[in-house]
Amino acid sequence: xxxxxxxxxxxxxxxxLRYYQEGPPKSVDLNTWRLSVTGLVDKxxxxxxxxxxxxxxxxxxxxxxCVCNWSIRRTWKGVLLSNIIEMAGVSHxxxxxxxxxxxxxxxxGVYESTIPLGDALSRRALIVHSVDGEPLPMEQGYPVxxxxxxxxxxxxxxxxxxxxxxEEYQIGEWERRAGxxxxxxxxxxxxxxxxLKKWRFVEKPGEVTEF
Numbered sequence: 001x002x003x004x005x006x007x008x009x010x011x012x013x014x015x016x017l018r019y020y021q022e023g024p025p026k027s028v029d030l031n032t033w034r035l036s037v038t039g040l041v042d043k044x045x046x047x048x049x050x051x052x053x054x055x056x057x058x059x060x061x062x063x064x065x066c067v068c069n070w071s072i073r074r075t076w077k078g079v080l081l082s083n084i085i086e087m088a089g090v091s092h093x094x095x096x097x098x099x100x101x102x103x104x105x106x107x108x109g110v111y112e113s114t115i116p117l118g119d120a121l122s123r124r125a126l127i128v129h130s131v132d133g134e135p136l137p138m139e140q141g142y143p144v145x146x147x148x149x150x151x152x153x154x155x156x157x158x159x160x161x162x163x164x165x166x167e168e169y170q171i172g173e174w175e176r177r178a179g180x181x182x183x184x185x186x187x188x189x190x191x192x193x194x195x196l197k198k199w200r201f202v203e204k205p206g207e208v209t210e211f
Contacts, residue, residue, distance in 0.1 A: 028159070035052065035160060036162045038163070039164035052079055058077065060076060062149045063208045071208060077129065078130070080125075081098075081146065082124070085117070093118050096117045096166060098120060098163055099164040099166050100157035100160060104159075111157055111159075111173055112170070113173070113174075123207055125148040127147075128144060129143060145157065145158045146160055151184040151185060152184050154172075185205050186208060191208075
């Protein structure tokens with residue numbers, strides 16, 4: 001296996017911690033944490049952290065984009081969302097939505113976001129547990145975070161605790177608080193590319209793959 005190349009200019013990335021519920025958990029006990037899969041499924045599931053590590057792993061260099069007009073390419077590792085949805089026995093996933101709920105805190109409650117399930121599967125969304133060869137730091141969503149790379153970061157819940165397959169497309173916290181678009185699709189516009197230290201214009205909507 002080739003060694004992981006650390007992300008260039010990572011120290012110049014704006015901190016996203018303040019956008020994570022304005023108060024993420026200070027710690028997570030992996031002995032009690034579970035990722036549950038509920039809703040319109042044939043089989044409800046509950047995964048430990050070790051369960052996820054023992055599933056088939058995907059490691060890919062992909063670009064995440066923040067609605068605040070910056071982007072960074074990093075090497076993410078995790079489990080394909082499609083594997084989990086298949087295990088849950090979801091027929092015709094293109095008809096449904098996926099509601100994500102964070103671990104949350106007593107002081108701030110939980111963070112929720114809903115995305116079209118079929119779109120996420122078509123873009124090879126991941127349940128990510130590691131970045132650049134190391135477990136996700138708290139700022140990035142420890143212990144796991146869903147990543148649909150065709151969507152802005154605010155649609156991808158950090159500190160994930162539950163996935164619910166649903167027929168309802170619900171407005172999430174940042175759609176309410178900041179007026180962000182419920183679909184959250186990365187738009188064609190100019191972004192500051194942190195790892196390249198330059199502005200680049202994205203030509204088409206969805207995941208950025210051209211640089």
